[in-house]
Amino acid sequence: MQAMEARPGYDRRQFLKTAVAAGGTVALSACLEISDEQVPGGVGDPSSLPDRQHAWNDRVRSDEYGNVSLPRHQSLLYLALDRDGPPTDADRKVVGGALRTLDRAYERSNEGLIHSIAYSPAYFERFDEPLPASVDLPQPRRLSPFEEPQFDTQDALLHLASDRAEVILEAEAALQGEREQVNGVAVDVSITDALTVDDRRSGFVGPGMPADRQDVAGIPDTEPVPEAAPLFMGFEAGFRGNQATEDYVTIDSGPFAGGTTKHVSRLRQRLEDWYVEQDFEDRVTELFSPAHAAEGLVEGVGENLGSDSGLTPEMIENVREHAREFGRVGHAQKAARANRDEEGNVRLLRRHVESTDGDVAALHFPSLQQGISAFEEVRRAMNGTDLTDEPAIRQRVNNGILEYIFTTHRGNFLVPPRRHRVLPSPRPA
Amino acid sequence: MFRRQFLAGGSAIGAATIAGCGSLESRAIDVPPVLDDPPDAIYVPGHVEGMDLVGTETTGEYTVGLSYSYPHRFWTITGNERERTSIDETDSVHLMATVWDPETGLVLPDVGVSIEITQDGSLVSQETVYAMLSQPMGVHHGGNFTGLSDGETYAVRVAVGATASRPTGTFTGRFDEPATATFEFTFETSAMQAIRFERLDRAGERDALEGMSMDAVPTGVALAPEAIPGRTATTMADDIRYVASLVDPPAGVDGQESYLAVSPRTRYNGYSLSRMGLSATLEDDETVTDGQLTRTIDPDLGYHYGTTVPAVDSAELSITVDTPPQVARHEGYETAFFDVPTAKLSL
Numbered sequence: 001m002q003a004m005e006a007r008p009g010y011d012r013r014q015f016l017k018t019a020v021a022a023g024g025t026v027a028l029s030a031c032l033e034i035s036d037e038q039v040p041g042g043v044g045d046p047s048s049l050p051d052r053q054h055a056w057n058d059r060v061r062s063d064e065y066g067n068v069s070l071p072r073h074q075s076l077l078y079l080a081l082d083r084d085g086p087p088t089d090a091d092r093k094v095v096g097g098a099l100r101t102l103d104r105a106y107e108r109s110n111e112g113l114i115h116s117i118a119y120s121p122a123y124f125e126r127f128d129e130p131l132p133a134s135v136d137l138p139q140p141r142r143l144s145p146f147e148e149p150q151f152d153t154q155d156a157l158l159h160l161a162s163d164r165a166e167v168i169l170e171a172e173a174a175l176q177g178e179r180e181q182v183n184g185v186a187v188d189v190s191i192t193d194a195l196t197v198d199d200r201r202s203g204f205v206g207p208g209m210p211a212d213r214q215d216v217a218g219i220p221d222t223e224p225v226p227e228a229a230p231l232f233m234g235f236e237a238g239f240r241g242n243q244a245t246e247d248y249v250t251i252d253s254g255p256f257a258g259g260t261t262k263h264v265s266r267l268r269q270r271l272e273d274w275y276v277e278q279d280f281e282d283r284v285t286e287l288f289s290p291a292h293a294a295e296g297l298v299e300g301v302g303e304n305l306g307s308d309s310g311l312t313p314e315m316i317e318n319v320r321e322h323a324r325e326f327g328r329v330g331h332a333q334k335a336a337r338a339n340r341d342e343e344g345n346v347r348l349l350r351r352h353v354e355s356t357d358g359d360v361a362a363l364h365f366p367s368l369q370q371g372i373s374a375f376e377e378v379r380r381a382m383n384g385t386d387l388t389d390e391p392a393i394r395q396r397v398n399n400g401i402l403e404y405i406f407t408t409h410r411g412n413f414l415v416p417p418r419r420h421r422v423l424p425s426p427r428p429a
Numbered sequence: 430m431f432r433r434q435f436l437a438g439g440s441a442i443g444a445a446t447i448a449g450c451g452s453l454e455s456r457a458i459d460v461p462p463v464l465d466d467p468p469d470a471i472y473v474p475g476h477v478e479g480m481d482l483v484g485t486e487t488t489g490e491y492t493v494g495l496s497y498s499y500p501h502r503f504w505t506i507t508g509n510e511r512e513r514t515s516i517d518e519t520d521s522v523h524l525m526a527t528v529w530d531p532e533t534g535l536v537l538p539d540v541g542v543s544i545e546i547t548q549d550g551s552l553v554s555q556e557t558v559y560a561m562l563s564q565p566m567g568v569h570h571g572g573n574f575t576g577l578s579d580g581e582t583y584a585v586r587v588a589v590g591a592t593a594s595r596p597t598g599t600f601t602g603r604f605d606e607p608a609t610a611t612f613e614f615t616f617e618t619s620a621m622q623a624i625r626f627e628r629l630d631r632a633g634e635r636d637a638l639e640g641m642s643m644d645a646v647p648t649g650v651a652l653a654p655e656a657i658p659g660r661t662a663t664t665m666a667d668d669i670r671y672v673a674s675l676v677d678p679p680a681g682v683d684g685q686e687s688y689l690a691v692s693p694r695t696r697y698n699g700y701s702l703s704r705m706g707l708s709a710t711l712e713d714d715e716t717v718t719d720g721q722l723t724r725t726i727d728p729d730l731g732y733h734y735g736t737t738v739p740a741v742d743s744a745e746l747s748i749t750v751d752t753p754p755q756v757a758r759h760e761g762y763e764t765a766f767f768d769v770p771t772a773k774l775s776l
Binding site: 146268395 | 540
């Protein structure tokens with residue numbers, strides 16, 4: 001951790017880029033020494049916050065087209081309950097207290113801290129009664145004929161997001177009992193009195209960040225990631241027109257009405273062939289569609305696209321014709337086949353971020369939807385297995401971006417509404 | 430530690446290693462250039478390379494054989510387009526995985542394969558590798574890998590994805606789950622340099638090098654015509670030899686009375702040609718069937734392209750290549766199997 005010492009002349013940006021990935025108290029203390037901006041405080045009464053834990057969009061930045069810019073630094077804490085059977089009142093007191101401390105300490109925004117806690121099917125199996133039918137939350141499973149991911153079956157997932165690296169680190173320290181106060185608010189309990197951090201994964205997203213961090217396994221040494229790109233693959237993503245609304249992904253009935261479901265995968269990225277074997281046009285073909293490349297619809301990192309990816313119903317419908325004519329199909333056009341309801345609404349709200357944990361390029365891919373089945377259907381459409389009868393389309397080659405991504409983890413979670421966010425039973429009153 | 434610092438820090442050692450494997454360097458220079466004007470056909474390449482077996486392992490429903498050789502140049506195929514992948518100076522090794530059914534020994538050419546290399550749990554490399562065809566090495570999946578160091582030991586994990594061809598007969602319902610085989614591989618440049626490497630003076634001749642016999646690993650030679658059941662006939666179109674047969678529909682095929690199976694293989698070595706688009710017209714007095722055939726893997730018929738047909742006494746069959754084999758080609762195959770004329774035979 002000697003590398004984490006802040007020293008004169010050390011470029012702040014260079015330093016902060018490694019801080020969240022490194023984590024821990026040394027990173028934090030070094031971080032605090034070089035960052036003296038005031039962090040906005042939270043609310044006196046946490047119950048005054050909105051009921052939807054997943055309502056982030058009106059609390060973060062948006063660009064001129066209304067595309068949401070996710071907080072630049074994120075961390076995913078996979079938590080295990082320290083006992084067999086259902087949680088106790090004492091456990092709930094601890095977890096509730098720890099979450100309320102964060103609410104009071106930080107403004108719920110990209111300038112402060114946004115957080116949400118979610119629970120796995122394995123957690124709910126601690127109880128005798130099952131989840132109600134209004135919650136579509138199966139155990140995680142294999143979603144392609146070629147992947148063998150590890151399944152994340154820890155009890156809970158606490159997701160932290162902020163534009164400030166030091167906020168993520170300080171919040172983590174507070175949760176783990178390493179702070180007496182956090183942003184001026186006293187810390188009475190630590191979440192680790194009831195839950196153990198089984199795994200910690202860090203993420204980042206935003207223009208410049210991938211280019212700054214491309215010196216990792218999976219990215220060729222030619223430093224190909226454009227400065228303007230928010231993601232390693234070199235293009236913008238998450239356009240407003242291609243994302244479900246928060247309303248749409250919200251569970252609308254039953255005890256968890258106001259909540260949502262969350263699938264989180266980790267995908268290792270191997271971009272040597274993406275950047276070296278493929279040229280720009282090939283990359284546009286494989287990420288968007290052959291029509292995008294043929295018609296020159298994408299400039300640079302896609303900054304010309306505005307508020308949607310330019311995917312038309314025709315491109316989605318003609319995926320098979322594209323397979324035949326171009327010998328390739330695009331990732332977006334394939335997935336979109338299952339990512340629209342009958343009225344044309346987008347079904348998934350994707351909030352993916354990049355990662356360099358372990359000095360390996362990877363993507364953390366949280367997706368929110370009313371039920372996990374929606375995610376599974378979109379992922380199966382993205383596999384394009386039905387298109388492989390066209391011989392040029394292989395299981396993973398010429399088939400969108402499947403050649404370059406390797407799913408290492410999958411987990412399913414329920415993000416309860418705030419009123420039930422503390423170790424809920426399957427049928428809370 | 431950042432990777433580039435690590436690489437920079439290791440550069441002195443790297444230089445020593447390179448100095449110590451001068452023959453490898455000179456070997457690289459010795460690779461004869463690709464022929465200027467190869468025939469549009471199977472031809473003898475300018476040199477031949479051997480390979481060494483790392484091991485075989487049965488995992489899930491598959492047996493996987495892992496072999497290695499010098500880094501290779503090869504050509505990837507998308508539709509009718511051919512693109513050369515040259516040897517990069519950083520390439521350490523060409524890894525080859527062959528996947529077959531342990532019960533019948535039939536090679537499964539239509540599975541998806543990726544290879545991950547780690548050392549002490551740290552990622553060294555991971556790639557989706559291509560289905561390939563090589564004269565000495567037959568039907569396999571392969572790719573060049575970088576980042577291996579002389580004398581170091583690695584875990585090589587070969588991940589096999591479900592087959593994209595329809596399994597029929599007793600294969601029905603099989604090969605639909607992924608499985609991974611793990612091998613320990615010590616990369617030694619001295620061992621690699623001991624692998625056969627010979628220049629050939631008959632480069633460009635319309636012929637093929639013999640398949641290398643490796644007892645432990647099948648090379649993907651298609652079933653001999655006499656081993657295929659039913660009423661069979663054979664014909665040639667350019668460098669594709671077809672064996673067609675009319676048989677009872679195998680299990681797993683919703684059936685009419687009869688089933689047409691077409692098994693294309695390479696002219697000289699008889700390797701199965703996979704991942705093609707083939708269509709067929711079967712006519713007696715009128716057209717009996719006309720359409721695209723389905724890529725199929727069957728324990729009795731081998732890898733073939735098939736469709737159900739009504740029973741016919743005798744009929745004329747035309748076979749058209751809609752899409753040439755979508756397999757990457759080692760040298761000597763890269764110009765073959767394009768623009769193949771329609772083949773005709775009597776069944």
